[in-house]
Amino acid sequence: MENLLKILEYISPADCDYQEWINVGMALKHEGYRAEDWDEWSRSDSRYHNGECHKKWQSFNGSSEPVTAGTIIQMAKDRGFIPDSFKEYDWSDEIFAEENSVIFNSNEGIKISEPKNWNPVQQIITYLETLFEASENVGYVTETWEKEDKGLFKFLPTRGACDRTAGELIEQLNKCNGDIGAVLGDCNDKAGAWIRFNPLDGKGVKNENVTDFRYALVESDSMPIEQQNSIIRELELPVAVLVYSGGKSVHAIVKIDAPNYDEYRKRVDYLYKVCKENGLDIDKANKNPSRLSRLPGIERNGKKQFIIDTNIGKESFSEWKDWIESINDNLPDAESLSEIWNALPELSPPVIDGVLRQGHKLLLTGPSKAGKSFALIELSVAFAEGIKWLGFQCSRGKVMYVNLELDRASCFHRFKDVYSAMGLKPEHLNNIDIWNLRGHSIPMDKLAPKLIRRASKKDYAAIIIDPIYKVITGDENSADQMALFCNQFDKVCTELGSAVIYCHHHSKGGQGGKKSMDRASGSGVFARDPDAILDLSELEISENLIKQQQDEAVCSIAYKWLERFRKDVYCSQDDKVTPSSIIKIAQENLQANSYDLMFEEIEKAKAGIKKRTAWRIEGTLREFPKFPVMNMWFDYPVHRNDTTGVLKDCEVDGSGTWQKNFSKKRSNSERRQDRKESIETAFSAVADNGKCTVKDLVEYLGVTEKTVRNRLKEHGGFWVDEGECGMKH
Incomplete structure (x- = not known):
C-alpha cells in the first residue's frame, strides 16, 4: 500500500479547488489517517484557516460510495506521479512491507582527479561511443542565453541540434584537428556545453523524440563532490559514464534500458528512491529521458568537464535492482545461541492466562450454532473488564473487534446483551473499539494494511476478526494459498504487537473421530499456523x-x-x-x-x-501445557461453564461407534429439516441487505449449484431470480 502522505507531496493544495481539497480530507479519513495529516498538508495554501480542517473532519461520516486512496493517487498521477508499487497482488506474489534501501553508511568521500593527458576530442568521442550506436541521432547544445535571477545572470542552454548521428560526429571530430567548435559550434567558456544522453529521432528534442529509453541522469549538488562519487560507487549504480560537470556535481548516466516511456518513469522513480534514501537527493526535473547532461571535453568557467569513469557498478538495471532487493530483504540475521544463553529475551506476557501471549495468534473453531461470535464478544468484554473468559483469566486492555458479518445495529445490541447476560457493570467500555465492515469486506491482504494504519496508535492488546471466511481469497483447501492468507495475521501481530484472534467453521460431517486441531474447514495450515487453537464441539445430551x-x-x-x-x-x-x-x-x-x-x-x-446446547472445548497450544477438556452450556447469548460435572460423560456429536451411527436411522422429515436449517444458516452467514447470490451459498455449503437451487425450492421461503436469492416477506 502506498504512503498517501508521500503521494501528497505531488499535490499542492494551492492548485486544488474546494471540492478537491475536501476529497483529499475524506480519502485520508477513509484510509485511517489523522485530521492532523490533512491539516499539515493544507497549511501551505494561502487560503488555510486554523481549525477548519478539524471542523470539516468531524463531518466526514462515511457513505455507501466513499472517497478512497484512489482519488488521491489519481490526483497525483494527473500531476506527474507514477506509482511503482501500488498494485494488485496475486496469490503467487510475495507481499513486502515498505523497504528501507539504505546501503551507504560512510561519510568518507572518494576524490576525483582531472585526466593527466587532457584530450578534449577524445573525451567527447569516448562519451559518444559508450552511449550511442553509430546510426543514432545525438542531441547537443553549445549555444546559451542569459536569464536574470534575483539580480544574478545565469547561462541557460538553447534547444540545440539533433540533426547528426553519433557516427557522423565521431568521424568529423577525428578530422577536426582539435577544433571542436568547427564540429559542434563554439560555446561560451563561462557556460560550458550540454548533451542529451538518450538517442533521438532527429526531428526534435522532446521526450516524444526519444527513440530508446536507455539511460537516466543521477545528479545531486547538495553534498561535496567526493561524497557524491562515493555514494554512486557504494550503491553500485549501473553507470555507463560518470562525468564531472565542472561545477558542484558529478553526472552519472545510469543504465535503465526500459522498453517504453511508462516503464522508464517507473524505473527512474525506483532509482531516485534508493538514491534519496542514501543521501543523494536528486532534482525531480532530471527524470526526463530527453534531459541534458554536461558534455565532457569542454571547459566551463575555467574548470574542465571530463569523464571520471565508464561502465562501473552492476552490468544492468535489472541486476542492480535484484541486488538492492536482496540486501533489503527485511529478514533478521541468524543469532548465536551462545551469545544470548545467559540473557534470554523476555517472553511476551500472556493476554489469556494459560492460552495466548501478546503478539500471538489464536484460532477459535466450531460448527454453526456454537455461538462463536458470541464467544468472541464475550472475549472482548473479558479483555475490556479484565475478567475470566471460558474459565481463563484475561489481562485488561484495549481490544478492536472487527465485525465482518453483522449489521452495525445488531452488533452493538449483541455487545449490550452479552454484558447484561454476564451480569457485568460496563465500567471500561472505552476499552472496546468496534470496526463494522459488513458490506465493506475486502481480501485480508488488502485489509491488513488498512487495519494496521487504524490501530497503530491505539495500543490494542488484541485484534479480534470475526469471521475469516469473509476475507479469505483463494481456495481454503490449498496449503499454498492459505499459508499466504495466514501470513497477513503475522503481519498484523508484528506491526502492532497485538494478539490476533479469529474464528473459522468446522468442515462438514461428524467431528468426533478427528483431533480438535483438525476440525477446521480447509487446509491443514489452519491447524498449524496459530499459536493456540480452541475448538468447540457439540455434545449429545439426552x-x-x-x-x-x-x-x-x-x-x-x-x-x-x-x-x-x-x-x-x-x-x-x-x-x-x-x-x-x-x-x-x-x-x-x-x-x-x-x-x-x-x-x-x-x-x-x-x-x-x-x-440451550452443550459444548466441549479442547485446546491445542504452542506456548502452554495442554489443559483438561472443558464442558459448558451455550445459554443464549453467553457460554457458561458446567460447574456440576453433568456433561463430563456426554459424547461429542457424531463420536459414537459405526454401529451406533448406523442404528440411528433418520426419517425423511428429519432429513428435510436438516436441509432447511442448513440453507437458512448459510443464507444468514453470507446475505447482505437481505439477499445474496446462489454462488455465495454454493461456496459456503461446499455443494453444487444444483443442490443449492433444489434446497431453496424445497424450503419454500426463498425467492430466486437468476443468480440472486433472498427471503420471501
Missing part, C-alpha cells in the same frame, strides 16, 4: 439429562420463592430435590399472585434449558 436439569431448576426456583416469602415453612431434604413435592408446598403456602409469578419463572427457565 432427554433424561434435559429433564434432570429442568427438575433442578424447578426445585431451586420454588425453594427461592419459599425462602423469600415463607421462611417458616419446613421443607425436608427430599422435598427440596423433588419437583412435585416442592411445587405442592409452594402452592399451599404462597399467595396466588406470588405462586403465579413463581410459575412463570419456572416455565421460562424450563424453556431456556430446553433450548
